[in-house]
Amino acid sequence: MPIIDIRNIKKNFKKQTVLEDVSIQVEAGSIYTLLGANGAGKSTLLKIVTGLLNSDGGKVEIDQLPVDKDPREAQKVFSYNAQHASVDEVLSGLENLVLIGKLRHVSNPKAVALSLLEQFGLLDAKDKIVSTYSGGMKRRLDLAMSLVGDAKILFLDEPTTGLDPSSRLDLWKVIRKLQSSGKTIFLTTQYLEEADQLADTIGFLKDGKIIATGTPKEMKRLAGENRLHLTFSPEDLKQAKEVLIDFEPKVLAPELISIELTEEMTTILNILKVLNDHHLEPTDFETIRPTLDDVFVTLTKG
Structure with a gap:
């Protein structure tokens, strides 16, 4: 039984078809990478899967919970990390995480925040205002915030966009570590090397359809x-x-x-x-x- 089950999703904006009969199944503990050119519909699909946007057909189940019927219940088991970091730049790194912890009603939010800061290599910068962070640090903090509450599934929309090569490598290490801890990860990317390095399974989205899927090795045979x-x-x-x-x-x-x-x-x-x-x-x-x-x-x- 796949932990993410996307079946026959359709989406139109006015007269333009953005997604047409998209089906994807993701096994628990794996990394699924959705590849596609700009405008292929990757972010639109992710918003539908996470309940932020209604589809025009099809269904999505996350951990066997139907997203369209009860999005709030489904959203308890996953975290969504958008393309652009959603950190509050006037707060410190620690304050950002403590705030999210309180909003998600976790017990002892400060302890959770300190643990995540250490996990993401940000402990030394915990009291610095986030506006002083580098792009890579902000992205790591954003990813740490998505882990408050210990979600089973992470949806990452182009998580390394705009990062320099060194910061990208650091974030890849974090993503692999999250998978090794049992997380299921669904990410979109334009970086082919990223898909090659991280993915257990790759899906290629073109003109609103999944036109190829397989392991990186299987995809290369195409x-x-x-x-x-x-x-x-x-x-x-x-x-x-x-x-x-x-x-x-x-x-x-x-x-x-x-x-x-x-x-x-x-x-x-x-x-x-x-x-x-x-x-x-x-x-x-x-x-x-x-x-x-x-x-x-x-x-x-x-």
């Missing part, structure tokens, strides 16, 4: 299999093509042969054996693996 590129001297190239004919080599450029690796290690070993048997030595070789960038280009081009 852009093609891994390939072996071999470079030969001009005098060896012709013979190399002949002896490797069973591997269906493609000449990509003068002196450069490319071979698809359907069974990567086995194919590479067999190629090297054939070359060795014929006393042929490439001047260079490289394994080319598709990236999520390649997948993004493949899918956005249809």
Whole structure:
């Protein structure tokens, strides 16, 4: 039974279809990453899933609670972290967390706040006014605030947008740590490396539809299999093509042969054996693996 069950969601704004028959299931304790270009409908879907926006069709259940029928009850089991940090910049980090703790009626909000500040590496800055925090610190504080009350599920809408590479890496560590503690995480992102690093499952949203889904490894296969590129001297190239004919080599450029690796290690070993048997030595070789960038280009081009 998935902990997040999104079925056949539809949404139109006036005459424009934003979401069309979107279905997603997320298993407890996993990280689901929703990828898509700007305007694909990622944030709209997240607002519907969290009960902030009504859909025009379909249903959402979170921990078996129907969001459309009883959003307040469903909202007790999750926390939603929007694209832009919702911290109060005139308060300190500690004051922000204590305030949220009181609003959520947690026992001993100060103790909870101090624990979260330590968890997110903000304890030394707890008494500083948030307006003096860096972008990465504000984002970490915002994420810490979403954990007040110990929600089982976290919805993160582009959590690392605008962060520098170092701050992004720090936040990735926090997200992985949250997953290891048993949290279920549903995040949207435009950063392909982020999806590759964090996701157990990726869904690709285009024109309001999920057009591909799978693990990062499965998604990369959509852009093609891994390939072996071999470079030969001009005098060896012709013979190399002949002896490797069973591997269906493609000449990509003068002196450069490319071979698809359907069974990567086995194919590479067999190629090297054939070359060795014929006393042929490439001047260079490289394994080319598709990236999520390649997948993004493949899918956005249809």
